[in-house]
Amino acid sequence: MSVTRADFPAGFLFSTATSAYQIEGHGFGGAGRTHWDTFARRPGAVLNGDDGAVACDHYHRWPEDLDLVRDGGFDAYRFSTSWARIMPDGRSLNPEGLAFYDRLVDGMLDRGIKPMATLYHWELPQALSDKGGWTARDTVLRFADFTEVVARKLGDRLHSVAPVNEPWCVAWLSHYHGHHAPGLSTLRDGVRAMHHVALAHGMAAAVLRDERVPNVGAATNFEAALPATDREIDIAAAERFDGIYNRWFLGAMFRGAYPDDVLEGFGDHMPDRWQDDMATIHQPLDWFGINYYTCNRVIDTGGEWPALGSVVGPLPKTDMGWEIYPQGLTDLLGWIARDYTQETPLFVTENGMAHADVPGAEDAARIDFLDQHLQACLKAIETGVPLTGYTAWSLLDNFEWALGYEKRFGLIHVDYDTQARTPKASYHAMARALTDG
Template sequence: MPFKRTDFPKDFLFGVATSSYQIEGHGFGQAGRTHWDDFAATPGNVVRAENGATACDHYHRFEEDLDLIAGAGLDCYRFSTSWARVMPDGRTPSQEGLDFYDRLTDAMLERGIKPAATLYHWELPSDLADLGGWRNRDIAKWFGDYTETIMGRIGDRMYSVAPINEPWCVSWLSHFHGHHAPGLRDIRATARAIHHILLAHGTAIQTMRSLGMDNLGGVFNMEWSTPADDSAEAIEKAALYDEIYNHCFLSGVFKGRYPERVMAGIAPHLPQGWQDDFDVITTPLDWVGVNYYTRKLIAPDPTEPWPSLKEVTGPLPKTFMDWEIYPEGLYKFLKRTAQDYTGDLPIFVTENGMAAPDVLTNGTCDDPDRIAFVEAHLAQVQRAMAEGVPVNGYYLWSLLDNYEWALGYEKRFGLVHVDFETLERTPKSSYHAIKQALGALT
């Protein structure tokens, strides 16, 4: 890596991110069934019908994994708590689940790692999915109760907390495109999920404030939207995609409204009384998180109903996910988020990384493309900071190769290679490069 820790401010935090269902092993510890278990058990949804029952067995191996984080010189561990582990039916606390996150938190602190929690990274308890899940307005209260239960136990030791990871994925990807659980393709369900996710977000922030907690934020995933050509139609559809993907949730949280182009499609389907919820949704935050991986080229598709657009293949180099590598998009989002929404509020890059084939050969795993990816994106972070954007940290996705949702165990994002048969961990060359960079001249 061409950078070292001293190239950044003293209080700039480097971290790594994971999520509970992707690494813990949901078959352990009496965790409840989730809609991802149901989704994976349905033919055609997930590669080889793989699920998170074992995953990386972080449930039993978390001490080893935390040693890897500390050994690399990383400051923060952005992890998620599983709603279905804390409350197997979504509403009744599990002492075993609470005890696990208690042990995990203490183990982080023992190693000098700052715990950065996310309350929801997509593993909705099946019992709540049966009641409509994110389509049901009651989920905001259920989520508030879950927040109070888990943060009442570990909240006093958290460095930071965000309620819901990537609202676009929880709503649009899962209820409109059907690619993630619950696998719906329904505009009415999507509109209601969008709104109820933000209502649950605000409810959780208010709940944590009542517990005396601070350093609370929101995490939003972003894809830079580029017109596929110079036509007016492509430019308009790229703007619509930008509002759906990038502006919709930030606008709800920071401005108390949904963008006009988005409203053109979802307004008839929003729940009754939705306008009255923005006092909760806009509950002030202490920071904002940006998850960034790629850009998309957008073209019109008049053969389809609203939003009548499609993604087309772009010319840039691509990751193993077939996502274009476009580091400048991170700079653009950091600048725009501060200018349009957050002002002086601290911004964290809460996820950034890439998938690669990452073959283990003779006990080593070289991943030079990942090293180059991190270098290029950190350069854009420094560019934004030099122009006054208050970026306070950068978290890599991910610590471990893990369960990549509908893509099963094929796509490897980790700094650490995981053999999914033996569960052996092998740090990749990117892990060693980051360790060297963060350990230099500290």
């Protein structure tokens, strides 16, 4: 790699990340059924009908996995807690589930790894999904209760906490596009979820403050919104996409207001008295996380609002078919800092690529991807962006949601038959970069 730790400011944190349902093995430890377990049984919803019942068996193999984090030279490990493991029905405590995360956090500290927790990374207890899930306000209240339980058990040992990972995916991708659990696909469901997930973030942040948990932030996904052509309708479509994908949660968290252009389209689908929730959503944050993978070349489809489509661009692609566009990360970091977050420290909370690979393979594409995006971070820092850390997604190959186990994002190859872990060349390249300087 062309960059090393020495190129970054003193104290810059390097981390790697996973999420609970994707690696733990949800069939272990008394975990309750999630809406992903249900979604995976829907014909055609998940590739090969895969689910997270075993995944990477991190539930039993976590000491080995934490050793890999340490030996890779990473300062921190971004992990998530499973609501359905800790509260199988979304309400009642499973002591065994909470004890697992107690051991996990202590294991990080024993190895000198800073624990970066995300409370919710997409696996909703099925019992709450049955009652409306994120389209219902009651789920928000139950999430606040869950947050309190985690804060009281783990909060004194965590380096940082984000309530919800990628709220756009939790809400819009899953309730309007229907690509993820619970697989809903109406504008009304999507709009209700967009507001309730934002409110869940705000309520959880307030609970964390009340419980004196330090370093509370957010982890929100962004894509560089590019009009596919110079036609006015496509330029306007890219602005609509930017509003829904990039500006909705950012505006609520830092301005206490949703973007007017998106509200116009959401119209009567917003929950009653939603305006009363904006002060709760607009919580002070100690840091703000950016998950970045690609750009989107947007077109106007001519259909019903929001009438958004996309076309494939000319740049090299990952195994997901996503364009590799490091400049988008530099541009987004600068825009977010300038127009929204000001002096709030920023953190790249996810960045990585899916690549078809096998143990011992060259893995040059992933090394180049990581190197280019670390360079993009340095460019942002040089312009004054207060960027304080970078997270490589992901530590392990894992359950990639609707794409099952086919797509591999890991720095470490997982043989799903034997659960053998084999570090890839990209893992070793990162380790060398992080131990230099």
